[in-house]
Amino acid sequence: MPGVNNLIVLVVEDDDFQRLTLVQMLRVLGVQEVLEAGDGQQALALLSSLSPLISVVICDLEMPNMDGMELLRHAGQAQNPASVIISSSKDQALLDSVGVMARAYGINLLGVIKKPATLKNLGSLLDRHVPLKRKDVDALKFTLSEVLQGVSDKQFEPFFQPKLDSKTEKLLGAEVLARWYHPEHGLVYPYAFIPQLEKDDHIVGLTMLLLLEKAAAACRTWRERGLDLTVSVNISLASLNDTSIADQITDVVRLAGLDPRHMILEITETMIMQEVGPALENLARLRMRGFGLSVDDYGTGYSGLQQLMRVPFTELKIDQGFVTDCSTNAASRTVVESSIAMARRLGLKTVAEGVEGQAEWDILKAAGCDMVQGYFIAKPMDNLMFLNFWAANNANGNSHGK
Numbered sequence: 001m002p003g004v005n006n007l008i009v010l011v012v013e014d015d016d017f018q019r020l021t022l023v024q025m026l027r028v029l030g031v032q033e034v035l036e037a038g039d040g041q042q043a044l045a046l047l048s049s050l051s052p053l054i055s056v057v058i059c060d061l062e063m064p065n066m067d068g069m070e071l072l073r074h075a076g077q078a079q080n081p082a083s084v085i086i087s088s089s090k091d092q093a094l095l096d097s098v099g100v101m102a103r104a105y106g107i108n109l110l111g112v113i114k115k116p117a118t119l120k121n122l123g124s125l126l127d128r129h130v131p132l133k134r135k136d137v138d139a140l141k142f143t144l145s146e147v148l149q150g151v152s153d154k155q156f157e158p159f160f161q162p163k164l165d166s167k168t169e170k171l172l173g174a175e176v177l178a179r180w181y182h183p184e185h186g187l188v189y190p191y192a193f194i195p196q197l198e199k200d201d202h203i204v205g206l207t208m209l210l211l212l213e214k215a216a217a218a219c220r221t222w223r224e225r226g227l228d229l230t231v232s233v234n235i236s237l238a239s240l241n242d243t244s245i246a247d248q249i250t251d252v253v254r255l256a257g258l259d260p261r262h263m264i265l266e267i268t269e270t271m272i273m274q275e276v277g278p279a280l281e282n283l284a285r286l287r288m289r290g291f292g293l294s295v296d297d298y299g300t301g302y303s304g305l306q307q308l309m310r311v312p313f314t315e316l317k318i319d320q321g322f323v324t325d326c327s328t329n330a331a332s333r334t335v336v337e338s339s340i341a342m343a344r345r346l347g348l349k350t351v352a353e354g355v356e357g358q359a360e361w362d363i364l365k366a367a368g369c370d371m372v373q374g375y376f377i378a379k380p381m382d383n384l385m386f387l388n389f390w391a392a393n394n395a396n397g398n399s400h401g402k
């Protein structure tokens, strides 16, 4: 485990025996330094004096004086919060809820361990710490003007993530995900620049004029080679409040030589819509021109039943938050299966995103989900690699392109 030996880990646990066991396990795993606290108050004192040095906090929930939930709330307010692993013997529904709470408080949650911890699950959660941290810190550094400079220097490129027929494993299309080839930082992911753009209404420029055109052009070239594929593009609902957008989108796509029927717009809702009228006008117009409309991140935030009822959607995309653990978490599985059943009755195609293993794929297939997308099939890749993926998928009788 390369990254673990320069970690400083704080164990917060009121039970002496359990705390000692965790400390010993961390030493066996090669952690550089282990600190201990018997309750939330002691932990908070250590965190406030040593904050940037402590990389990971392993935290029990039920403790005297200050419990784990309160500790997480305070810890989330720190300038540079440590990553957290929750360790508890409580039931799964409660642990899941506290997990959501921790993230809502701004905590980088590495995962939840149901007691007793094992070397294996402790080690694999600690492993998650290293790559995440570095990226997140970099992510926050870009200002809007840096992002716009990158846009005007043409440093943004679409990556493509395959969508497969869940039964035949045939490649049906790809979702476009924006990537920034930064001259110093290398490949930068959307979380580092989409929020800035969204806040200042410039997102429209990026998604539409640049990526939309590139995505449409890529799909046109696939189709010219005889590949019957669609392309999916993310559109933020916030960028649809100007009633001329539908026409601009249609023009860009048609000029790039693609019939709108081969493009699916994945609609994400990241804030409460103030003005529903213009967005609905745009979406109705886009649908009439032939674009597919997909409800993205279904089941989270503002992407729920009300959304579904008022927009002429053709596809429902179940959020990866439910898909990724549907083979181990009964509540997630229920959400996944009932969303698929509901979508079918509404006449919508279903896509599961965030498929990370065979067990999840099997559940989705059995539940009648039409399409699967996720790291288990392939990570997002550039256009050239995507064409290679297509060739392998085609040659292998669709044995997911590997």
Ligand code: C2E
Residues within 6 Å of the ligand: 161, 176, 177, 178, 189, 190, 191, 194, 203, 207, 211, 234, 235, 236, 266, 268, 296, 297, 320, 324, 353, 354, 355, 356, 373, 374, 375, 376, 380
């Ligand atoms: P999204 O639309 O929900 O996209 C799926 C995200 O999940 C992508 O992250 C993708 O790389 C990742 N992913 C795919 N398969 C798996 C998997 O099996 N496991 C896990 N853990 N993750 C998986 P990415 O590329 O970082 O994009 C993040 C978000 O940024 C997207 O979420 C989308 O909302 C937004 N975004 C990306 N490109 C654009 C764009 O051009 N315009 C707009 N408006 N938003 C964009």
Ligand code: CA
Residues within 6 Å of the ligand: 175, 234, 266, 296
């Ligand atoms: Ca999406």
Ligand code: CA
Residues within 6 Å of the ligand: 296, 297, 319, 320, 353
């Ligand atoms: Ca999503």
